[in-house]
Amino acid sequence: xxxxxxxxxxxxxxxxxxxxxxxxxxxxxxxxxxxxxxxxxxxxxxxxxxxxxxxxxxxxxxxxxxxxxxxxxxxxxxxxxxxxxxxxxxxxxxxxxxxxxxxxxxxxxxxxxxxxxxxxxxxxxxxxxxxxxxxxxxxxxxxxxxxxxxxxxxxxxxxxxxxxxxxxxxxxxxxxxxxxxxxxxxxxxxxxxxxxxxxxxxxxxxxxxxxxxxxxxxxxxxxxxxxxxxxxxxxxxxxxxxxxxxxxxxxxxxxxxxxxxxxxxxxxxxxxxxxxxxxxxxxxxxxxxxxxx
Numbered sequence: 001x002x003x004x005x006x007x008x009x010x011x012x013x014x015x016x017x018x019x020x021x022x023x024x025x026x027x028x029x030x031x032x033x034x035x036x037x038x039x040x041x042x043x044x045x046x047x048x049x050x051x052x053x054x055x056x057x058x059x060x061x062x063x064x065x066x067x068x069x070x071x072x073x074x075x076x077x078x079x080x081x082x083x084x085x086x087x088x089x090x091x092x093x094x095x096x097x098x099x100x101x102x103x104x105x106x107x108x109x110x111x112x113x114x115x116x117x118x119x120x121x122x123x124x125x126x127x128x129x130x131x132x133x134x135x136x137x138x139x140x141x142x143x144x145x146x147x148x149x150x151x152x153x154x155x156x157x158x159x160x161x162x163x164x165x166x167x168x169x170x171x172x173x174x175x176x177x178x179x180x181x182x183x184x185x186x187x188x189x190x191x192x193x194x195x196x197x198x199x200x201x202x203x204x205x206x207x208x209x210x211x212x213x214x215x216x217x218x219x220x221x222x223x224x225x226x227x228x229x230x231x232x233x234x235x236x237x238x239x240x241x242x243x244x245x246x247x248x249x250x251x252x253x254x255x256x257x258x259x260x261x262x263x264x265x266x267x268x269x270x271x272x273x274x275x276x277x278x279x280x281x282x283x284x285x286x287x288x289x290x291x292x293x
Contacts, residue, residue: 007055079288089280099126111224138166181218185225262287
C-alpha cells in the first residue's frame with residue numbers, strides 16, 4: 001500500500017537520517033519532514049483507509065521523538081553571555097541600520113561575516129558604544145563588551161583556495177567569569193544537486209576548524225559563524241548539543257534552515273533565536289550561553 005510505504009519511509013528517514021547515502025540535503029531540512037504527516041493523513045482520508053490513518057502515527061512518532069522537545073516551554077535561566085551571530089552580506093545596503101538591529105538583543109559578543117573593508121568602520125561606529133573592543137581579520141569580525149586579547153587570523157582554507165581567502169579569526173574575551181576563546185568563521189558555501197550537497201570545500205574547511213578547536217588549550221570556547229550547514233548535517237561535529245530551538249536563519253525572506261550557528265565547549269548554549277530581518281540575506285541569530293556546562 002503506497003500510503004503505508006510513504007509513512008514507513010518517513011519514519012526511517014527521520015530516525016535514521018545519518019545512514020542515508022548522500023543525505024546531507026535531507027539533514028539540512030530535516031525539521032520539515034513533519035510535513036509528511038498531513039500529506040499521509042490527507043491521502044488516508046481521501047482513500048478512506050483505516051490502515052493509512054494508523055500509518056500516520058509512524059512519521060508523527062518519529063518527528064516527535066526528534067523535535068517534540070522544541071515545542072515545549074522551558075526555563076533556561078538568566079544567560080551569562082549573549083552572543084549575536086550574523087552574516088551581514090557583502091551586498092547589505094544599510095550597515096548602520098543592521099548594527100543598530102543587532103544591539104537591540106543586548107549582546108556581549110557580536111560575530112560578523114561578509115564584512116567588507118569599507119563597511120567595517122560603519123559597524124564599529126554603531127557598535128562601539130556598547131561593544132568597545134573589536135578585531136577584524138579578512139571578512140570576519142568580532143565586537144565585544146569585554147576586552148579581547150590574542151586576536152589572530154586562523155587558516156581554515158580548503159587546499160585549492162589562495163591566501164586572499166581569509167574567513168576565520170580567534171580571540172580571547174576577558175569576561176568577569178574568566179577567559180573565553182572565541183572563533184568567528186565563515187565556511188565555504190555548498191551547491192545543491194540531485195544527489196545532495198556538493199560540499200567538499202565546506203567539509204574540508206570544517207575538518208580544519210575541528211582540528212584547531214581540538215588542539216585549542218582554552219577551557220571555555222565558542223565557535224560562531226555562518227557554517228553553511230545545519231546542526232543535523234553529518235559533516236559538522238558540534239561542540240555541544242544544540243538547544244532545542246528551530247531558529248531558522250536562511251534565506252531571510254522565507255527562512256527554512258539554520259545555517260548560522262553558535263556552538264560552545266565547556267559551556268551550555270541554552271537558547272537560540274532568530275532576530276528580525278536586516279539588509280542581509282540571512283537573519284541574525286542570538287544565542288544565550290550559560291558558563292556552566
